[in-house]
Amino acid sequence: MGLAPLGSLYAFPSDLLDEGPAQVAHQARDLGFGSLAVAVAYHQARDVVPHAGPRRLRYRQDGVFLTLDERRWHGASLRPLPQPADETRAVQELLALDDRPAVEAWTVFLHNTSLGAQHPGSASQTCFGDALLSNLCPSSPAVRAYATALADEVASRGTDVVAEALSAQTFAHGHHHERSFAPVGPGAEAVLGLCFCTGCSTGAADAGADVERLAASARAVVDAAFDGAAPFPATLDALTEVLGEDLGHLLRARSSAVTSLAAQVAAVVRSHGQRLAFMDLTGAVLGYDDGLPEGAPAAAQAWRLAIDPAAVARESDAYVVLGYAADPERLAADVASVREAVGSAELRVILRPGHPDTRSAEHLRSKVAAATEAGADRIEIYSYGMAPRPVLERVRLPYAPGATQA
Template identity: 40%
Template sequence: MDASVYLHVEDVRDEGAGRVLDRVGGYGVREITVAAAYHAARDVTPHGGSRVTLRAEGVHFVPPPDLFKGLRLTPPVREGAAGGPLAVLREATLDRGMAMHGWAVFLHNLTLGLADPEVTMQDCFGGRGFPASLCPAHPDVRLYAVALARSVARLGVDSVVAESLHFGAFEQGHGHERSFVPLGPMDEFLFGLCFCAWCMRRAADLGVKAEVAREECARIVGGVLDGDPPAQGEVTRAALTAYAGPDVVAYARARSETVTSLVSEVSAAVAAEGSRLTFLDGTGHRKGHRDGLPPAGLAAHDAWQLGVDLVALGDLVPSFGVFAYARDPARVADDIGAYRRSVGADRDLRAVLRPGLPDTDSADRLADKIRAARAAGATATDFTTYGLLPYSVLARIPKALGHTP
């Protein structure tokens, strides 16, 4: 089974490309997935130079002028990008016969959103309280996504791994979140729907009563903000229909056309540059990121909440990544199996696992999850993230791979 280790340019800068690649190769892994475009973060990096790494938002390459000339949005450029760190890493991987994938965060970008709020999601009250979430329906955002994808592909990577190439969620709208109102999951979902002019127009073109949906969301969420009891239970189409009505559900479902068409454009652009797209759906990340204990609904079944139609994308995208963030190997198998049934038997399906906290406490548990993912239809296993894990935790990878012949 193919395997990759996710890593950041800062990891390579601290330790040296050769040392990092040789260590990864020593784990029995012949691929890396490196962050070419990433969001801002503060990470504890146990074997990094400073032990705490501040990641500014932006790209680790100089944006090609022919791709971004005349565009409204251009990615911020990270310090040191002019030195070509990704080109250096690509050469080092080729020397070792290793594959290199370019990992890019697309529409989660606080820097661009704060600079130009009109390209971000707009809630049912008309507010732009989601500066980190660029709206995939906005024409300028779509042009930016295609240009970014082409840029990463031009780095000579084996694939472009696209994260956040869909609608954002309510809880990921900014870098620092506070709410002392007891919003339930369905209230958060309604509050997180985008009602910008572009989204409203696309929904109306599909026959959806967009204004009715907006008014209903504002009525329900406004009531909870004023003290009404929040809705309980997970977000499902049936529960949402009972709570908010069929027009709201139709509006939410219409968003899949926006995402599907954008992913199709991006995939075609990447292919034109001689690479291929791996679509990384954020649903599994949302469910299990905090504690590795995702709620009952499988990620593939709940992907529609971000506008992701996996069945439709299965006809358009050659490869998918699945955040299998769960402590229980059985849950990993269930999530992978649901994705496999959704995207089709002939698609590449990569399970993204965390070798350490909060999901994994031993090499044996990691091996169990690798076996579970493989049995459920995964064609590759990816491990995240190199710089955030102690060497002792990274050492579980070769042990686990060795247990899964």
């Protein structure tokens, strides 16, 4: 069978500023990409940029690379912060080019430490009542209003939207210099990632949970781990065994909130004649650091982010997964699990062409073939500015003449 075609090359506005919008657009086309997914809303990060003129580091902040329509945000309790003006102009220059690939608006929704710090009541809360400031909770009415307004702002510019972090997030990642010298094991860490904010607690209680009992059980599990209890796996069976049946009510309430928010955002995007691609970050949760995901296939672990892939796919125009796995067989298993869950929905798979997932062009080809055979409709690459140029060149090989059959 033929390989799934290349979709978007992911890029940052800083890439456009460093190399020029026309050059980045030319490079994307030259490498064979059909489109560019350019960040128009992003989060805090420190990134190595191997080919950015004199720079080799970029510090990113929370905010949007757009000039906001003030009427849309009048009276909003949460509103996005502005990104640097020169990068915002670079995005506009790209969109104004006559000769460019299609552009998708890569939009980070609920991963926003700045807004979490300003509005801690809108952030996820652990069983101890600690706010996870980098994680805005999709059950919060203020957060849902923010996400809807942001989608309206972005889609009104005439671009399709790739929605990152339009879901819950995990405990382990998102802030700056997360430190713990008290290891708790994967199961207790998953317990710490459960949200007990007002919205999630109300939804769980309405579904039949005794939320206070569940939170007390969660605190006891984590404290026992701090005291040296044996670790247990982060599986639904293991968590239900230690937390009881109330857990299921909480998880269903959380996933229902994500699904309904995806539907709400998709409706706004479609009102502007655009499409919404929902990005499921489970693959990043499992394999971000080393490309060595463990445990059940990705679709079976999407509950960590309060995602029901089948339900969300029904509300979206495309479903995007992160294939952060070095082993082609594991990648195939993850992609196949999502394909089974989302049915005939358009399925895109994002690969990293270099460290830590991919060793060579031939290795990349084997993963493109594995993802294709497992059901991917499009292959996408992350990211232009963070991959060394020789690594970007690897993308050509799977699609070179004479190498197009998997």
